Amino acid sequence: MLNQKYRVVRRALAVQGTVLGLVGLSGCAGADASDEYDEARVSSALSARDLDCDAPIGAHLPGIGDEEFERARAEFAKVTTPDDGLGPIFNERSCGNCHKLPVPGGAGDETAERFGRFNPDDTFDSLSREGGPLLHLLTLGDWVNKDGEACQVPTEHVPDDATVTTSRLPPALFGAGLLDTIPDAFFDELAAAEPAAVRGMVNRVRIQLPDVEDPSQQVGGTRVGRLTWKSATVGVTEFAAAAFRQEVGISTQHCVAGQSITTWANDPAPNAVPVPVECQDNIPGTDYAVGSCEGNRTEIEPHARMFARYMTFLAPVPQPRLARQPWVQQGQAVFARVGCADCHTARAFVTPHAPFNGVPGDYEFHPYSDYLLHDVGELGDHIGQSGETAEKVHLMKTAPLWGVRLRPKLLHDGRATDVVSAIRWHGGQAAAAASAFEALRPSEQVKLVGFVLSL
Secondary structure (H helix, E strand, C coil): CCCCCCCCHHHHHHHCCCHHHHCCCCCCCCCCCCCCCCHHHHHHHCCHHHHCECCCCCCECCCCCHHHHHHHHHHHHCCCCHHHCCCCEECCCCHHHHCCECCCCCECCCCEEEEEEECCCCEEECCHHHCCCEECCEECCEEECCCCCEEECCCCCCCCCCCEEEEECCCCCCCHHHHHCCCHHHHHHHHHHCCHHHCCECCEEECCCCCCCCCCCCCCCEEECCECCCCCECCHHHHHHHHHHHHHCCCEEEEECCEEECCCCCCCCHHHCCCCHHHCCCCCCCCEECCCCCCCCCECCHHHHHHHHHHHHECCCCCEHHHHCHHHHHHHHHHHHCCHHHCCCCCCEECCCCCCCCCCCCCEECCCCCCCEECCHHHCCCCCCCCCEHHHHCCEECCCCCCHHHCCCECCCCCECCHHHHHHHCCHHHHHHHHHHHHCCHHHHHHHHHHHHCC
16 A cells, blocks of 8 residues: 555545636646636646656655554554453544545544533633543443453533534644654744734643653643644654544553653543443553653653654655646745735745654655644634633644645535635635635636645
8 A cells, every 4th residue: 555656636636526617617727728618628637647646655754664664554554442452432443544545644534523612701611521622433332341241331422511512634644753843943933924914823832742852842841732733732742642542542651751641541431431440441441551660761652652653754745746737836826926825834844954753854845834823714613722712722723735635625624625615714814815816817726726736
């Protein structure tokens, strides 16, 4: 799977709703594309060859061997059972079942639901005392444990006092290790460079589990968030441990400089109602633990570390041949002119000379996101961390656009299935750009969309 070239033409045309038709034009063969509908020109403009890539999707970056990367990929995609610690509630049986398109680590097409409520002072309450904010869709249900005891695990439900619900898709993880190396100051620079009307918020969050190779990260310190739909997670190590517990129901314990990290050491319980330990899974207590942290010991639990290694070295999606088309290259100028690049920045990200996590140094990449929080109108999902203001939880991270052609559903909740619809949903600070897109000639809209599909 990892070495085959993944043809995306059928998915791209279906996902984008025959993109060119959606904007009222099917011709996009070049700079002089006609504004008249011509189905044949649509098909010829987005050919199979143009949408294919010269390099494989799902390859790894330099810095890791083929065998180690394959072992990490297999661990990421492994389907777990109660013998592995699965349960008692979960959303999938493996990380790869959610992050799967077109290879393990890609985006997902099935949403998970989150819930919460607002306090009288307009701050957000994640309802953690009732199992929030994540609703687990699956349960071990009626099952027999390894000792032959009959167990019953109820299904989780949205509490009656929840006033806010939303759905979120699993984001793609390509290039996460590159992003992890970018210093906080870079995001501050991005924010300062944005026009005041669309300037985003840098989201600094408390570090719960650092990337231990990075001496600048300390438990309890702060770092610019860059992962998840809200930029609420600081790096791949923390992301791996949190997702392992939250999505697969497998708990872990870690050591960092002699401190035992037990944030994810307990299995999730349906609506926070404890399940008897013998019925949680077939591994009593914490599923995977490294044990004593005496002697200033530092060790990330091996399973979570393997997940982090896979995400760290999963290479960005290569651009398709479509990117070389002159009319697509012209679309980049249109993209910038209407204001899309104010947030989906074209600015190059460059890794440090000697990255702490082993990815290539001085490596340039273009995710087309500032990773900042913005007001995007109706797209705000109003879910955040307990104690955050209503104003903040309304904000969303600028979604990276690289590899967007591989996603069958767009935006955080999948409400859009094509680029044009996604643009039209943008409001708030992005409303002016959406309006400017609508004012374009259809041929210019085609070029802009073609550019987005080429990333």
